Amino acid sequence: MAVISPLIGVFLIQLIGKSALVDKIGTTSIGISILCNLFMFSHVWGGSPISLTFDWLQLGEHQFELTFQWNVLSAVILTMVSIISMFVHIFSSAYMQGDPDLKRYYSLLGLFTFAMFGVLISDHLIFLYLFWELVGFCSYMLIGFWRKKEAAVSAAKKAFVINRIGDAGFMVALMALYLQFNTLSLSEIQVSFQSIDLDSSLLVLAGIGVMLAAMGKSAQIPFAVWLPDAMQGPTPVSALIHAATMVAAGIYLLVKCYFFLPDSVLLCIALVGGITAFIGAFSALTQYDIKRILAFSTISQLGYMMLSIGVSDPSSSIYHLITHAFFKAGLFLGAGAVIHSMHQVSCDICKGFDPQDIRWMGNLRKHMPKTLIGFSLCLAGLAGVPFTTGFLSKDAILTSVLAKGLNDGGIWIFIMILGFLAAALTAFYCLRMFYHIFLKDLGIANHKVCQECLVLPKEVGTRMYLPVMILGFCSLWISMTLNPFNTSGSWLQQGIGIPTLDHHEYHILAIVLSVGMLLLGLFIGYMIFIQNKAQALKKSLKVSFLYKLSFHFFYLDHLYKFGAKAIITTGERLDKIPHADEYFVKAAVVTSEFIRGFDDKVIDFFVKCFAVGNVVIGHVLAWFDKEIIDGFVKLFTRFMKLLGDIFRKPQGERSQSMIAWSMVLIAIVIGILI
Template identity: 60%
Template sequence: MNFLETITSITLLSPLIGALILFFRKENLYSDKIATTLIGLSVIGNLCVFYYTWNYSPIVLQDEWFLLGQHSFKATLKIDQLSSMLLTMVSIVSLFVHIFSSAYMQGDPKYKKYFTLLGLFTFSMFGVLVSDNLIMLYLFWELVGFCSYMLIGFWREKNEAVKAAKKAFVLNRIGDAGFMVAIITLYSTFGTVSIEALSTEVDQLQILPLYIVGIGVTMAAMGKSAQLPLSVWLPDAMQGPTPVSALIHAATMVAAGIYLLARCFFVLPVEIQLLIGIIGGLTAFLGAFSALSQNDIKRILAYSTISQLGYMMIGIGVGDPEASVFHLTTHAFFKAGLFLGAGSIIHSMHQVSCDICKGFDPQDIRWMGNLKQYMPKTFIGFSVCLAGLMGLPFTSGFLSKDAILSSLLVKASTGSWEWIFLALLGFTAAAFTAFYSIRLLYQVFFGKLGIANHKVCKDCLVLPKEVNVRMTMPVIVLGTFTLWFFYALSPFETSHTWLQNGLSLATVDTGSVHTLGLFLSIGVVALGAGGAYLIYFKDAFASLKKQLKSSSLHKLSYNFAYLDKGYKLGVKTTLFTANKLENIPHADEYFVGVTIHTSEFVRGFDDKVVDFFVKLFAVVNVVFGHMLAWFDKVIVDGVVTLLTKVLSIFGDVFRKPQGERTQSMIAWSIFLLLIMVLVLWFI
């Protein structure tokens, strides 16, 4: 094992080592320090790996895994540019989440377990990113799902948390089933599960298996990346601790789906790409639309994540996975910053309230306000991240979102109506994003402190305080990563940033619509943000606002288009039908009767038809055996006997004339010997 491989192994394994150390320790003390140190180690290692793969060549570690028949499966770790970039992103976000958690989770009785799970979560995400073998990827994929289940339901004494965890798990399983079908189909069609081998072997002519694979992989991504209609788990996943939400929404869980699609982009037929685009467009639109009316700060962010993931799906759909991955990376940083900022806000809002204040919810933005004054550091970090989410110029979010939207415009400019429709959805969602971001900013940091206006609560009010440095620092640093200069020198250069150039994925040439794209995206952001500014900061259109609030559109938005209700209705209908069936008297007897008749029929069939064929088969076999025996006796044995007879006749011919006496035999031998000598002499 050379130096590079050692570094890589340490990098990938250190979160797992951290988790194991914590698992075998008894007390909570120093748990955060151990976990954070090991993640820090991983960050450094990942930066080295990133530097190496970006400048030299991909790192490949390979070993025999298991043998199935003649086919040997190899456990292959392959770190190319895409993997190493996402590895770096995941480890950095994970590091900040660790630092933040050490303050946020302080005093929790399950402190140690929390950090164990965080480490395992990070490790399994590493595994997803580096596996080249699809079966191995699937294992890590499941591990990511399991860790998210454990972390969403971390406070398991809360009923909602347990429900949310179960929901996330079940909805992910639907997608995972699709992934499994895709893997099986790939193996049966191409005889290999290695992505690298597949990328050279995939033949676009074998169209039917590719459709199955495409749909399977898309389903997997829909589950993990919370696309419609499987996206209902993501808002509920807010029941977990807030830093975990940051990790799930930014780096680990939801990134896996987009990563899988970007990785397997070469197997997706054009029609499946369109399907992905449509799913993404609807998700982006509906997510942004639902975020407009939420009051829970974390739910707003959750719906915004759904909507941004929709953008990434659009990017895959238009054939520009490069832009998707770019958006994934930039989104990871600012979304982690937003969630950690939200965590800080919730943390300090917790201290505001007191016992007599009934109905207070520290996550409800209506209770907040004017926090700019009390929490200036968090305000700075949070608002920069929010600017990234909106896609304001000079932020990374602008660069990456514009890259996707430009590619979408290129497709739409070909004139096909699906892509025009998708472009409309995409730009509307961008306007909505700007709108709810400004609303969130106003409700939380400007205006008046909501709790101070309450009749009862204002009596025992303690003014919110800035949280400690371990919580502000990650938000501000992640906010810094939102600025454009990490990704491109020019803040308006959206298609050829060094990250995109280095990734070497498929992309779309957006040169023709570059300017148009820029103006359109700045325009819709200005429209959304301006509208929100007028409504909230300037208090304009008050009557319209009131009207909208009571309209059914508002309800539709607040309930995420009643998707949840739809699922519930489905389950209830099933249960109802089952109950009804149970209430019909003697229903079971009919079943028994039918079963008995069926088995009678099957038995008769067995006796008459199946047995007849079996007997026929036996008779044919015996006849054939006799024929074989005759052949053996007469032909094979006959030939052998004939041979011996011929030989004995030859023997008699030479033996008989020699007479009976010994001396005549000797005379004959000498005579024959002489003849032989003579013959040899004259030849």
């Protein structure tokens, strides 16, 4: 019942079909799932995993068994997903009230939750892949839920198509793993991993395939372009996608497959994660749509999770996945409450009014005090403010990144810098969003046209603000540990049973740096928005290339469109040329021959020169160290020995001599002073 309860709810919704009951059926089925998942969690926590195995099919000599497994990791995330889904169902009962397609909406929500449950308990990679695709299908249907909205349909197609790239990588990984281990059961692969001779090329291929799959689902650069557009779906759907289902699946898959990932693949994962964390945070700085700001923040936080896996700390990645789920669900539901309230102030003559644009908002602390409490706590968790779970999990990641950067150097220093810079940017855009929504004057009130019909926003109903408040209180540190600064002392990290790093020696430094980045971001935001300083700089930045780069998400969408247009144009032109295929093959051969010659004659020559230069420099440095540095040390030692002899011999062993020398030294000092 822990897993199939949402699916039973979907069937009941389809059978009964009364719109007045669909929300109650959906919510009840998720409530039953929560109770069952809590029971399973209590059973496997500190105990043995629970497995269910069935004979599936046999192809020749190959026997495939279907295994579902509840272990500590899957039980924790199952419980989290069911709780978040419960809050989304409750919130939706008020937010989606009156929608003519409620039956379809709640059916898709239940199927979405069930698909994620299937991903979490599947031990066999074939079935994990099937549930993985079902998650993608449900997200496609929910993003494009409002079919008459062209932007929503386009966003759904975009998410579906881009995720196919990552899913192709998943298929390649499945083939490589089967060739290597002759099975696709993760448990059997893990047992065989230490006992058979491994083909490193197959492992690298499988690792790259799994990484691509995670990059697609978890919206990593350059596949992240689908996630901001996914905001066209209903806001509760955004909460479910960003917190507990779609994007969490990619991180979960990488953690499950972590044991066979080679170091080269881990470096790629860390690099992708660091770049994604920075670009996502940088792009959130200039957005005005409240949901797009949160979407870019999700991309950034997912980058942190990938970065943690890349530095060999998957435990902190899961830690941040859980904490992020609660405060990000609270933020999206809070954003939904704000949007719902802002709809009340619009009218026919308010031209250009957008209830999702933070420039039209303001002063909602007076009109929505209950939403303010929950939203503020969740936003503090996102920014990584101390005494929140977000601070604990993010600091655990940054500590691992700091340790990796300082120990290994090289490119890891660059990745480390990206991680800490993203923390400062996160604090800045969190304060910017909070200021525009709750602190400044109501934006719509500044429009003279709108003052004639202005209706002040008001607090939403209990079913909407209560989930936000509960999720906000879940973002406080007490839900994870009693010590608000002990990032590795939470019950989750201690009991989850997956690899983590011992980085206590870097913990204090990491806290100082992360809090410093937080204060830097908050201080700059405070000076710009609250103190209204540096207006000239602010205006100049708004017309700068950096502003455009941030607002247009580094023009990734434009690059995709340009590439697609170039391919289509080239194809159309080739079709019109006689024997185009023959010319194309000849051009490809000539190009490859040129590249091969360039590699042999130019690249290899520079590589050899670089190697010889390094050897020469090494000999010079060795001579300098031996003759100059060591010689200076020896000379200094001899000088100090001589100086000691000079001062030791006149003193002798007689008291009269020592007193005489003391009197001489005192006389010299007095003479100098006079």
